[in-house]
Amino acid sequence: MEHGNLLNWLIFLPTIAAVLCLIVPSNRAAKLIAVVATGLTLLLSLGLFQHFAWWGTAAGDVFGTGYGQKLYEVTKLAWITLGDGARAPKIEYFVGADGLSFPLILLTTVVTFLACLASWNIEHWKINKGIRGYFCLFLLLETGMLGVFCSLDFFLFYIFWEVMLLPMYFLIGVWGGPRKEYAAIKFFIYTLVGSVLMLVVLLAFYFYAPVGLRTFSLIELANNASIQDAFKAATFLGFRFAPFMFVLLYIGFAIKVPVFPFHTWLPDAHVEAPTPISMILAGILLKMGAYGLLRISYPILPTAGMWASYALGLLGLVNIIYGALCAMAQTDFKRLVAYSSISHMGYVLLGIAIMTPAGLQGAMFQVMAHGISSPMCFFLVGVIYDRAHHREINRFGGLWLSMPVYGSLATLGFFASLGLPGLCGFIGEFWVLVATFSAQAVWPWMTWAKPFAVIAATGVILTAGYILWMIQRVYLGPQREEYKGFRDATTREIVILAPFAALALLLGILPDQALFRFMNGTLDQITALFR
């Protein structure tokens, strides 16, 4: 463990800025503060590279010998002591970064910064009131998200999970579209249900650990053999402890991912949320579910993961196919992208469910790839929504002619989402598919893996189908009269899109240098826990 303060700054800098946002007199200043704060957070998060950029050094030096053995920028402070005595269990303020959280922290800061830039034209939105409040909530949201990714104490994790929830509720509910209240409440209640289940698990983990070893530390829970044994042996309400807890946790995280059949909040929330919030929703919030699975469910309850793998794989599969089919049926542009998110997150679930190193790598890569491509797609939708004030796919046409630069960037973004080799989406999908297909090499009992891989691969065709069809209806075709005068992408929009495009290319061309080497070590350690 290497102690440091970087993560604390990272988490709470946005909070400070949020307060500043409320204090400053003018809306413009609030915007400026938000942009500067998110930008600073981004720069700070780049500081994590000092630990992870390991050209030439051995992986062991960076990632340590086992799960949680080597954490960076750790702050560990006793927060709430439960009981008396020096050895009493404590709820800790315990944050740290490892190969699992590092990419997600970076993703969060990048996407948030760009989403913040995307909020710059908030004055021109339909609902342009309370701009300071907007940015304040926005920054609080960033705190929550970064907190979730940084915290290594289950309780702290839970707190940040909730912290992130509330601003999102308001951001959708206040600045959203016509059915914003419905969407916001739906989102809120769904997620709250998930959190309640998580709370149950949180308490169960605490009380089912042997007395004297009780802890909330996620690392300790996963690594301590006595705790693990206790969990394996225990029963809960007559059920075996581990599977039951796993199911509860899984529902909690599945709602966030979202997994069929808990996904219906997502299209509504996406459609009603303003563009930057959609970007954050798709880019980061969905990733929290996957992160939670990898950080909590699987390391702590690996046996339950194996027990449930078939069902989980099936759910992932359903997500892929079902999401793609639903996406194809959409006429609302944003809804289409939202369903495509469901489809893409299916690969993540599938990759996690098979519990092999390659699967986890693929899943995490898909997480990052989707974190880049989907905000880009949402922003692309937002750009034309700003101009046309509707999102009916069938009413568009020929936009590439009036907006050549935007059209080119849109093609790139959607191709990245489609999984074109050379762009980020491909690697994740390919890794997951191949890993699923070859899962039996690791787990010989996974006889279902191969058929799953085959069925999942049809998703590749469906994805191409709906994306190309959408591109055709929106960007290609004859130029329509009403869209002739549309302004091409402005500098601000290009500034937002270009980093996404660059990242999509970078991840697609150099997956190892850009991502894999920063996380594979930790992922391998997690898979080592399964044996």
Place this chain on the structure above:
Amino acid sequence: MTIGLTHYLILAALLFCCGLFVMTTKRNAVGILIGVELVLNAACLNLVAFSRYRVGTIDGQIAALFIIVLAAAEAAVAIAIFVNYYRMLATIDADKGDELRG
């Protein structure tokens, strides 16, 4: 006779009682506030006296410091409330604000 703790405490008690009396008898809301300030002053005096003659540390001073700061805050809010009160009822008579009586 040297000046000791008791002297200060009795003085503080006097101030406290004066403040209390002001609070009970003044009908002007600001007058009540002034009474509160007197009471707080008495409390501060006690704290400082205790910290000097009883404990010998500066903790009492710091507590008094916080009281002063909080009193300032309290006064600010109170005055704001009074201004609103005055706007609504056109008087500052605290007895008139009894619409919520049980």
Place this chain on the structure above:
Amino acid sequence: MSGEAIAFYMLAVLAAGSALGCVIATNIVRMALCLLGTLGAVALLYFLMAANFLGVIQLIVYAGGTLILIVFGIMVTSRMYGEKLKPRRSEALIGALVVLALFAGLVAILWRGPWVTVVPTEQPNSVAAIGQALLGTYLVPFELASVLLLAVMIGAAYLAQPAARNGRGTEREE
């Protein structure tokens, strides 16, 4: 009688006198003026107790800030020739009885109580000590107090602004 005693008695008389002035005064501004006397006297008592910093803060915050605020409030809410708000005599009487009883009880307790005291020591640098205590042991209350002040500032500004009544207009027109 030492100089300290003289100073104490003078200040005590000033403080108590001002406080009684507060009690007696019917004019609210006079009450404020009397309060100034009490505050100043108490501040000087702090000096006497070697709590220089506290005394100064008492002067600057209480006398220079809070009291001015109160006077300000008076000016906004009271007319010089407005209605005289006098309590009923019975009320004053009951109040006086209660308070006198309280005072008597307090004095009795104080007088009787064997107070274990320490010999006062002079802090060589009490300002620095206070500063270190505030930013060390008392850091959290200190920060909380600042947050409270912020909240109060916002709250007071909100309460006092003219348009706040109709529940709208929190947005500043730019």
Place this chain on the structure above:
Amino acid sequence: MSTIELLLITGVLLPLASFVLLAFVGSKLGKPASGWVAVLAMAASCVLAMVALVQWQGLDAAGRAAARSAPVLWATLGGMPIKFGVNLDSLTLIMFFMVTFVSTWIFVFSVGYMAGHSDEIDGVSKFHRFFTYLSLFGFSMLLLVIADSLLLLFIAWELVGVCSYLLIGYYFHKKSASDAGIKAFVTNRVGDFGFIIGLGMVVLFLGDLSLAGAAEKFHHEFMAGGPLFSRTFCGLSLATWMGMLLFCGAIGKSAQFPLHVWLPDAMEGPTPVSALIHAATMVAAGVYLTARIFVLLTPEAQQFVATIGCITLTLAALVAIVQTDIKKVLAYSTISQLGYMMLGMGVGAWIAALFHLLAHAFFKALMFLGSGQVIEGCHHEQDMRKMGGLIRKMPVTAVTFLVGVLAIAGVGIPAVWMPGHTPFGLGGYFSKDEILAVAWHRVYGENHGENEVAPGAEIQNPKSRIHNAEAAALRPEPRTLNPLLFWIPVLMAYVTPFYMMRCWWLTFMGKPRDHHVHEHAHESPLMYVPLVVLALGTFVSSYYLFRPLVAAAAPHPFLTVSYDGAAAEAAEAHATMISHGAHAALATRVGLAFAVGFVLAWLIYRKGLAVGEKLAVALKPAYTVLVHKFYFDELYGFVLIGGTMALNAISYAFDKFVVDGLVNLSAFVTERLSWFSGMIVDQGVVDGMVNGVGRGTWTLGGLVRSPQVGRIRNYILFAATGVAVVVLWIAFV
């Protein structure tokens, strides 16, 4: 990195540089300049390729082996390292050269052609966009050629696919064009679906994605009798499945049955695109892929390849007869020729198939460019029925086109008829002939001939012979192919000259049928110079130059030999089996096929369309089927597209009404429940009791509330009284 590799990599990166340049400043460069940038980059690549080729020729075997450097690590999949490098062998070099050379001239042609074909809406911006895509395509295609890993190959594979998509949809304001683009891409994706699963099998069973490594592991698996060979699925060994699935990618890309439907539609793209991507290079990538994975194909898989090729070439040739659009004719002929190549691959004519690929690239590009010239000259008229007699207006085009027709028809004099002389013929003749010869050999066994080593074929080194001997001991009973795999292609060899001649004659000869078109017809130098160059190339790309190079790249014999005897024969075949006997047998059967086809076409179309139309009426049922292209589009449109759409609608309805409905229902139920509990239970029952208690309390409270008059001072007084009492208590009691 050796010099040759450096040359090749530079050659790959040059078009990429051009792409980047054009993508960013293309619109500033404007109309001719951006085109010339692309040409320059591709020409430079071509020069580099030539240098590399010359150097390669100068190396001996050891030098060639030494020139190949180790691949570099790209990523790890699970624990499996994935490395990328240059697959340096003769085939790569010759393909590289072919691609760059043909591309260069097509680019040159495009500069002239696109000048008039890019301004429908916004001339300048679309002009540079065309060359941007072309450059990207050049990069991707060259990357595909040099890829040494199945994954890198797949990446390039997809990239060329997307370029194809973009270029087909170049006139995207036309719905048909964007439809065609989507069709191409999605159809290819269907093929890729199989390919990805195939890759999964490679990873699972072989654990190595590099071509060489996979081949080696495959051999070991075979020798060890691993699960790949011991386990079966639906009656076929997993190894067979793996080969078939990998081949699926080739089916899509090379427009083989049943995924051939996209290629004719792809003619919506500009003609140079058709020439480059949909005739010369990209569609041939499927064949190239098959050649690369040839060592992973079991006999059953090879048979599958051959069957697919055979079906494709038949269907396409038949449909080509009735097409009236000049480009569609060429498109179907392309499909048909690709079918020939696949057939060749399937029957084991590895060298011949690739040889045919190279030759085809030249003459088909030539013909497409010729058609482009015609279309340009006739003001975007593509219908052959409105042409005719253009030879007077466009002599160069007509002559060069004719060269292409002769080549594809396989004009040549069979060696058996002119013993002692060097065989004479155009490239197409030799290649097609060799494919058929091998097929003949596979069908009818070895009884056809003595081992007359064909000219240009390299002598296999002795070591491989030893392997052969060893393998012979292991050899299972010889397998033979279905005779149809020989006879149907032979039959189609008669059809090919017919429809090509029909096309040429209708276009260039006879009387002008549409005077408006005829009057304006013209040709321009920028466009016919490439034609002439490619025509010359068609002559050169013959048996004497290309085949030896290809032959040198044949896979190591032991790989093909050791696991299967039948394939061993094939491996032998393309080195040694071009026997007199086979050719003699062929000569009698297809030797004059071109003449027959030409004459038939001349007879029917010599006086215009009249005879053809009469025939169409006479053969109405057959004609209808052919005109509708065997109803593939309709079938797919109904079954696949319609099915998918129905599935979409169903699943979305399910989502909207069932899943979301459940959610809303639960919310509704909760709300009603809360209403029930709140309004009925709570207010009625519980509240009733509570109210009763409350009323009592209220009455009681009325009694005690009298001190609480709402005056704050009184409250303070009460509090003070309380305090006073306590204090007095402490003080005095």
Place this chain on the structure above:
Amino acid sequence: MGSILRKVAFPIFLIGVAAIIVIAWVPALLYGTVDSMRDDLGRFYKWEPRGEHATLTLDNIRQYLEGSIAGQSAPAAHIRFGRSTAAACTYVLWLLQFRITRDVLAVVGVVGFVSLFAMFAIWWERKVAARMQSRLGPMRVGGWHGWAQSLADGIKLLQKEDIFIAGADPVLFRMAAYVAFIPALGLFIALPFSAAWIARDLDVGLIFILAMYGVGVLGVLIAGWASNNKWSMFGAMREACQMISYEIPLGFALLVPIMTVGTLRLTTIGDLQSGGFQTWLAFRNPFLLAAALIFFIAALASCKRAPFDLPEAESELVAGFHTEYSGFRWALFFFAEYAEMFAAGALAAILFFGAWYSPLPAAWGESWRHGPLWQQALHGVVFSGPLWLIGKGIFFVYVQMWLRWTLPRVRLDQVMYACVQVMLPLAMLVLLANTFWEWQVRDRSVLGTVANLVCTAVGAAAVLAIIGVGLYGFINRRRLVGTQVVKHLPGA
């Protein structure tokens, strides 16, 4: 009366100046002597009881002064007196060792100084105003440039009827003037004129002065309210607003030097700047210079001086809170105002501009400090001492006057805007920047030295410019003022 004054006026003036000089250094000298005597006696003569509170006997003092204490290793006393002088001084010094004596002296001195200074300043302000408007100002009373004008005015004010307004609150109306004046006096308790010449060297001296500033407002407020006059009330409200608001940037600006020196004791702060012009705090780094500017502007507003003189804006409010006052009460307000002005200037000098030290490093005069009496006196004049502080204070008062007659008055909302939206953020920024500076930049580092030198250069340039302009004005005074007036100048 006037004629008598006119005759003796100039001698009085001269005597006054001389008295100021004497007062300026003699008490400091004497205090220092007594204190060092205690030390020496304690250290070398094993004199008991030791400590600050020990009382010296007359004999002790005389023997010490004469250098006749038993013991051979005694060092020479700082001042060596003759026998008779020593005898005379003995009594004075004996008295001075008692704190009460010093306190009484201090009170007398402060009251005297404040009244004297106020009178001087009122006269001077009128002269400055006049000269800026090409007038002469008071010229008659006292002869030389009407120097006794204030004296005459004061006498007049004392004689005037104490008008009391019928509708006013009798007690408050009277109290208000005192409430305004007493803090202004109290302020001087903690204001050091030199390291030794200070009534109470409080460890929280700086905040004490601030607190006194704050309390003074109350007098104005009550005055406005008690006058029962709308305009007075407005003036008072404005005063309260402005004062409270500007105390915040003022406080922030003060925090900057406090942070640098790490103490609130003004004498310590002053002593840190004894090393010459370059060691003055304002020139230490750019932020301190900026803080000095902010402090000065905020102080200007706190003293309700133009351009922030809204509370007594005569064009709007007649005369603001003191409209209804006359006679001596009115004078008290003015005394308070000028006292505060001087205190602001002196505070600026102490905190930023070398306190009571001259621009020359005090170390140069180290030998003089222990030399004969005349050398010590000279040291007090040239290197350090109350004179320097008073001089600097008067200079800043002059700047305030100069600004008053140069700048137009701003509107109230502009005043508040300037405070809350400009000064406050600026002060915060400066504070923040100085924090970083103090945290990161070492004194002797290149950056620190360069910043110091640059700031010093800026300061020196400003000083030279002022001197230059002054000289130019003085040399060309006839041309600039105009011939009509020049004829009336004395000595023309």
